[in-house]
Each structure stands twice: as C-alpha cells, then as structure tokens.
Amino acid sequence: MVELVIFSLLNGLVTGLLLFMLSSGLTLIFSMMGVLNFAHASFYMLGAYFAYTISTYVGFWPGLIVAPLLVGLAGALVERYGLRHVHRHGHVAELIFTFGLAFLIEEIVQFFWGKATKDYSAPELLQFPLFTLYGQNFPAYKAFMILISVGIFIGLFTVLSRTRVGLIIQAAITHPHTVSNLGHNVPLVFMGVFGVGSALAGLAGVIAGPALGTFPGMAFVLGSIVFVVIVVGGLGSLPGAFVASLLIGWLQTFAIALDWSVSDLLDILGISFDSEHVLRDLWTLSLPQVAPILPYILLVLILIFRPRGLMGKRET
Numbered sequence: 146m147v148e149l150v151i152f153s154l155l156n157g158l159v160t161g162l163l164l165f166m167l168s169s170g171l172t173l174i175f176s177m178m179g180v181l182n183f184a185h186a187s188f189y190m191l192g193a194y195f196a197y198t199i200s201t202y203v204g205f206w207p208g209l210i211v212a213p214l215l216v217g218l219a220g221a222l223v224e225r226y227g228l229r230h231v232h233r234h235g236h237v238a239e240l241i242f243t244f245g246l247a248f249l250i251e252e253i254v255q256f257f258w259g260k261a262t263k264d265y266s267a268p269e270l271l272q273f274p275l276f277t278l279y280g281q282n283f284p285a286y287k288a289f290m291i292l293i294s295v296g297i298f299i300g301l302f303t304v305l306s307r308t309r310v311g312l313i314i315q316a317a318i319t320h321p322h323t324v325s326n327l328g329h330n331v332p333l334v335f336m337g338v339f340g341v342g343s344a345l346a347g348l349a350g351v352i353a354g355p356a357l358g359t360f361p362g363m364a365f366v367l368g369s370i371v372f373v374v375i376v377v378g379g380l381g382s383l384p385g386a387f388v389a390s391l392l393i394g395w396l397q398t399f400a401i402a403l404d405w406s407v408s409d410l411l412d413i414l415g416i417s418f419d420s421e422h423v424l425r426d427l428w429t430l431s432l433p434q435v436a437p438i439l440p441y442i443l444l445v446l447i448l449i450f451r452p453r454g455l456m457g458k459r460e461t
Contacts, residue, residue, distance in 0.1 A: 148279035153402040154395070159287045161394025162294030163353055167367060168374040168386045169301060170345030173338060176381030179236070180228065180339075183243040185346050186368035187250035192216045192347025193354030193363065194258055197265035205268035205355075213348040220343020224336045247364065255361050267355040290352050297345065298387055305383065314338060373440045377447050379457020388455055393440045400436035 171185045192212050199208035223246065231242045266272075267286040274282035305311040314334060316324050325331045350363075357363065374393060378385030447454060 192350025216347025217344025221340030379454030
C-alpha cells in the first residue's frame with residue numbers, strides 16, 4: 146500500500162504539473178484579455194510536432210528552445226491578424242474563431258505530418274531510472290518534466306507580481322486607457338501576452354510529446370480538461386490553476402491506481418448490498434472506469450458550490 150501511495154503521488158504530480166504547463170498559458174491569456182481560447186491545446190500539439198521535426202535534424206535540446214518560440218510567434222500572428230479584428234465583435238465571435246482555428250490547425254498537422262503517431266522520444270541523456278523504490282523505477286525524464294513545470298510557475302509568478310513588466314500587464318487588464326496614456330502600446334502588450342501564452346502551450350507539447358505520444362488527436366485528449374483546470378482553480382488565477390492541476394492529477398492517478406469498485410467502497414464503509422439488485426451493474430463499476438469523468442464531476446461541484454473557483458476573484 147505504501148508503494149502504491151508513493152508512486153501515485155509521484156505520477157499524479159507529473160500529470161498535474163503537465164496540466165499546469167498547458168493551462169498556465171490559457172490562464173495568462175484569459176486574465177489579460179478575457180479570451181477563452183479553444184485553440185490553446187492546438188498550440189500544444191504544434192509544439193510537439195515542431196519539436197519532433199527539429200529533433201530529427203539537430204536533436205531534442207534545440208527543439209526544446211526553438212519549438213516554443215515558433216509556436217509563440219504563430220500565436221502572436223494569430224492575435225495580430227485574426228483575434229484582434231474578431232475581438233471587437235464580442236466573446237461569441239472569439240469563441241467561434243478559436244473553435245474554427247483548432248480544427249484548422251489539426252487539418253494542417255495531418256496534411257504536413259500525416260495521421261500516424263510520430264517516433265518522438267525523450268533524449269538519451271534522460272533515458273534512465275532516477276531511482277528505484279519497491280522494485281519500481283521512476284524515470285529521470287519525469288523528474289525533468291517536474292523541474293520544468295515548477296520553474297514555469299515560479300517564473301510566471303515572479304514576473305507578474307515582482308517586475309515592471311508584470312505591473313504593466315496587470316494594469317492593462319483593468320485600466321487599458323490609463324496604461325495607453327502613459328505611453329505603453331496596449332495592443333502590443335496584448336499580442337505579446339497571447340504569444341507568450343501560446344509559447345507556454347508549445348513548451349508543454351515539447352515536454353509531453355515523448356511521454357504521452359505525438360499524434361493528431363493529442364490536442365483533443367487534453368483540450369477539454371484544460372478548461373476544467375482554469376474553472377476549478379478560478380478564472381485568471383495562476384496559483385489557482387497550479388492547485389487545480391495538482392488536484393486533478395492526483396484525483397485521476399489515485400482513481401486508476403486503487404482499482405476499487407463501488408461494491409468495494411461499500412464494504413469498506415460497512416454497507417451491505419444485495420448482488421441481485423436491479424442496479425448491480427452500477428455497483429460493479431470500478432474507479433479506473435470513472436477516472437476520466439472525475440475532473441468533470443469536480444467541475445460541476447465547483448460551479449454549484451463555489452462559482453468563482455478555488456482561488457478566483459470573479460465568478461464563472
């Protein structure tokens with residue numbers, strides 16, 4: 146049992162921090178511009194594919210740097226020549242635009258890279274077990290993912306709360322005209338924030354590609370759960386996104402690891418159950434089977450009992 150708890154905590158930490166890497170960019174974009182970007186996970190996918198292509202020529206490490214920059218540039222161009230013109234027509238137009246953009250990016254990926262899963266793997270430098278505990282290995286690459294994710298959180302939090310750039314960004318959220326009158330180019334700030342948010346999604350793709358696979362449906366796999374993270378954490382709250390990501394990561398990991406059925410839970414609680422009951426199929430349902438929907442159950446509960454999220458300052 147101790148072994149299960151330790152490795153579930155570690156694997157849940159990796160999953161949660163990966164979700165944070167992906168959701169941090171969307172949180173930054175929403176807090177700055179009020180835009181819920183449905184194409185955010187598509188930039189995550191682009192990061193993985195760009196890094197895969199770069200790695201085939203010059204290796205993993207240059208791709209780790211160059212791919213997020215390319216995705217960030219693509220995001221900045223999308224904001225400058227697309228979203229900026231749509232923004233004036235309201236949030237519905239923004240949602241439709243980003244929704245269509247997600248499908249467009251997926252088609253572009255399939256056109257250039259095909260539909261097959263790409264052989265994008267972790268660098269040889271990190272292909273070894275960091276430690277062995279209870280006969281199980283913990284890969285060094287997962288530890289690398291943890292370090293990158295924690296570094297992103299510390300870096301973003303420091304920039305937004307302790308630097309002049311962060312002060313300008315925070316002021317542009319609530320008082321854009323005042324910031325503009327002080328000589329700052331607010332549209333350029335918006336474009337930069339959207340680009341940085343997209344680059345963070347691209348970095349998440351670079352890191353996750355070797356671990357979760359690089360294929361055209363990878364954006365769909367994590368796309369919806371990113372919105373769960375930012376709603377549960379609180380719209381626009383970076384610490385909230387961090388806490389919610391860890392919570393969801395551990396929730397799913399422990400649900401899969403425990404492999405308990407409803408009848409097992411009833412036995413633990415001391416509740417007897419007639420196996421011939423009409424609902425017997427429900428009681429044989431196991432936690433791994435419901436693990437994929439647990440974040441959405443949490444989302445519903447948050448919306449009912451705490452609409453502003455765990456650490457948000459405004460209601461959803």
